[in-house]
Amino acid sequence: MSNGFTAVRAVADNVVGWARRRVTPEIPEADLDHRDPDFIRDRLPGTWLLASLYFRADVRGLHRIPADKPVLLVGNHSGGNVPPDTFVFTLAFCSYFGVERPFFQLAHNLVVSAPGLGWLRKFGTVAATPENARLALQAGRASALLVYPGGDYEVFRPSWERHVVDFGGRMGYVQLAREAGVPIVPVASVGGQETALFLDRGQWLARLLGVDKRLRLKSVPISLALPWGLNISDLAGHLPLPAKITVEVQDPIDVDGDDETVNKAVLASLQAGVDRLAVERRFPVIG
Amino acid sequence: MRVQRQLVVDTDRHTIWSLISDPKRYPDFMPNLERWETVTEGPAGVGSRYTVHWKIGAAPVGGVIELVEFDEARDLAWISITGVSLRGRFRLRDAGPGRTKVTFRLAYQSPGGLLGLLADRIASRQVGGTLSASLENLRELVEA
Numbered sequence: 001m002s003n004g005f006t007a008v009r010a011v012a013d014n015v016v017g018w019a020r021r022r023v024t025p026e027i028p029e030a031d032l033d034h035r036d037p038d039f040i041r042d043r044l045p046g047t048w049l050l051a052s053l054y055f056r057a058d059v060r061g062l063h064r065i066p067a068d069k070p071v072l073l074v075g076n077h078s079g080g081n082v083p084p085d086t087f088v089f090t091l092a093f094c095s096y097f098g099v100e101r102p103f104f105q106l107a108h109n110l111v112v113s114a115p116g117l118g119w120l121r122k123f124g125t126v127a128a129t130p131e132n133a134r135l136a137l138q139a140g141r142a143s144a145l146l147v148y149p150g151g152d153y154e155v156f157r158p159s160w161e162r163h164v165v166d167f168g169g170r171m172g173y174v175q176l177a178r179e180a181g182v183p184i185v186p187v188a189s190v191g192g193q194e195t196a197l198f199l200d201r202g203q204w205l206a207r208l209l210g211v212d213k214r215l216r217l218k219s220v221p222i223s224l225a226l227p228w229g230l231n232i233s234d235l236a237g238h239l240p241l242p243a244k245i246t247v248e249v250q251d252p253i254d255v256d257g258d259d260e261t262v263n264k265a266v267l268a269s270l271q272a273g274v275d276r277l278a279v280e281r282r283f284p285v286i287g
Numbered sequence: 288m289r290v291q292r293q294l295v296v297d298t299d300r301h302t303i304w305s306l307i308s309d310p311k312r313y314p315d316f317m318p319n320l321e322r323w324e325t326v327t328e329g330p331a332g333v334g335s336r337y338t339v340h341w342k343i344g345a346a347p348v349g350g351v352i353e354l355v356e357f358d359e360a361r362d363l364a365w366i367s368i369t370g371v372s373l374r375g376r377f378r379l380r381d382a383g384p385g386r387t388k389v390t391f392r393l394a395y396q397s398p399g400g401l402l403g404l405l406a407d408r409i410a411s412r413q414v415g416g417t418l419s420a421s422l423e424n425l426r427e428l429v430e431a
Contacts, residue, residue, distance in 0.1 A: 044346075045399040045406035052344030053409070059345065063322065088345065095346040096322065098369045 032132070032139050034121035037099040043123075044099075047091045054242050055084050055191070056287065059092035061249035065185050067097065070143045071252070072177045073185050076165045076270050077148035077155045078192025080223060081111070081234045085189040088245050089146065090123060102143035104136035108152060110215065110235075130176070137180040146187070149173045156201045156221035156234070162193035163278040165270045171263040178255045186250040186266050188273025194284045195240030196225035202232075244287025246277045288407040292418040293390040296426045300379045300387045303429055304360040307377045310337055316424035319417050321347045333357045336368065341417060343410050349373070372396045389425065391418045 051057040065071060078085055086105060093103055106128040111117060113127070126132040128151070136145040148154065153168035165188075177184050198221060205220040206212040225231040225238035250269045255262050281287055296303060306312055310331050314323050319342045326336035335354045340347035350370020356362050360379060367373035378390040393414060397403035 042399045042403075045397040046402035048344060048346050048348075048397075049402060049406050049409065051346065055345070057345035059347075062347065092346050095348060095370070096340060098350055100369065 032102075032104060032124075032126060032135055034126075035102070035104065035124040036122040039119075039122040040094055040099045040124075044091060044094060047087060048095075051084075051088045051091050051245070055088060055245040056242075057084075057088040057092075057245045057247070059088060059247045059249075062092060062096045064249045064251055065093075065097075065144070066142075066183065066252060068142055070137050070140075070180065070182045071145075071185050072137065072173065072180070072182050073144055073146040073187050074173055074266055074270075075146060075148050075187035076189060076274060077150050078162065078189065079195050079240060080155055080198065080221065080225070080238065082195065082237045082240050083155060083192055084195060084240060084243075084245050085192045085247060086146070086148075089187060089189070089247050092247065093144065093146075097144075102136075102140035103146070104132075104139065104143070105146040106133060106136075106148070108216075110217070130172075133176050134180065137176075137182055147173050147176075152217065152219050153201065156198055156219045156223075157193065158200065159193050159196075159198045163190060163274050165267055165274055167263075167267065171259050174255060174259040174262045174266075177262075183252040183254050184262070184266055185252045186269040186273065187247060188250060188270045188277060189245065189247040190274055190277040190281065191243045191245040191287065194243035196223045196231070196238055198223045205232075241285050243285045244281075246280070246287070248273050248277055288396065288411055289392065289394040290411050290414045290418060291390060291392040292415060292422055293388060294422050294426060295382045295386055295388050296429060297386055298429045299385055300360040300381065303379055303387055303389060303425070306425065306429060307363055307379075308357070308359070310335070310354075313339075316421055316428055317341075317417070318420045318424070319343070319413075322349070326351060331357070337365075341414075343413050343417075348410070372398075389422060391422055393418065 077083055104124040104126055107125045109127045112121060112125060126136060133145060137143055149167040149170045154166055157166060200222045202220040202222050203218060206217055209220060211217040211220065220233045223231045223234060227239055231238055250273050253265050253269065308331060314320050321342045322338060322340035324338040326338055331354060333354055336351055338351050340349035348371055351368040352365040353368055354365050356364035362378055364376040372395060374394045376392045380388045382388040397406050
């Protein structure tokens, strides 16, 4: 039994080492110039079709986002490695404020550097580093940065906890907003965790395989998803079920307290928004 | 893609013009209007700019528009400066004593090639419904 485990661990180490060697050089520098407004504009109709017909998306409260100064948008995150809430909100933001307003999204290094996902950088997706976050908030007179503090911890929560906002104790975003002198605008969404049946975060599996330290992957999630059936890790993504996605922007929160106080206020605002939207849903997926 | 709706209202052109020539009143009769903000100062006229978004499908569609025609009691037209390429027009014509034919027209073209064409076609039904409801609301306002 012990020999078997050692062999599995050795194979995992080799795979992870290979992945790290391939991925690390691909992680983009803190260069926000990859964002291309004309590219975004050309992609909006296709995104609109997908959001309108497949996800029947509904985005509310965009008027609450200050139009004339930089803002940090903080959302609850759902949907595994294919999170529909991100692209639905990106579509709505770019349509409402125009593609000319600098708008960036932080994502895990693996997402930004994954083969075939280079186009995300043209949409303004940058690797989640403090340097990129600071630069994004300084990118223009009214730049906006979307972050999901819960990240891979929240996005792989079990589907039966789909209406629970949980950042896993992460609150570095408050410091970011404070240093940049920008308000935090919470963005609540529901529906994303119904695009597959998420069973377990698989943090124990991440530790077992050692990817928590080597690739900063705190989860190797386990889910039932199309087209794989049993889906371990979700690294190859999945075909999301056509769950109705509803997003609601909340009132801005000024960063005028300590990190914990502000974090509590943001979580409370998001949870209240999610609860409100959850009450409207009659059935999972259908909405 | 050009979408047009029209109806005949039991009132004269000047009464209707007093309403449509004041874009601040548009939220009073246009449904699905998610955003309407005045960009330029002063009374409405050629060159006046507004930020306008209609909720079409999943996203607010529109941008900054500029009035390009302001022909009293006859035509009011605009083009978009940002966002989806858009031309809009209110057209007022006599339809007999004390009656006016009101035409509300939107011509728009999404970017993105084939997907843009498909999006335009699919959105046209909702756009048409929005135009019809706007005209019905306008009629209720002026005939009240």
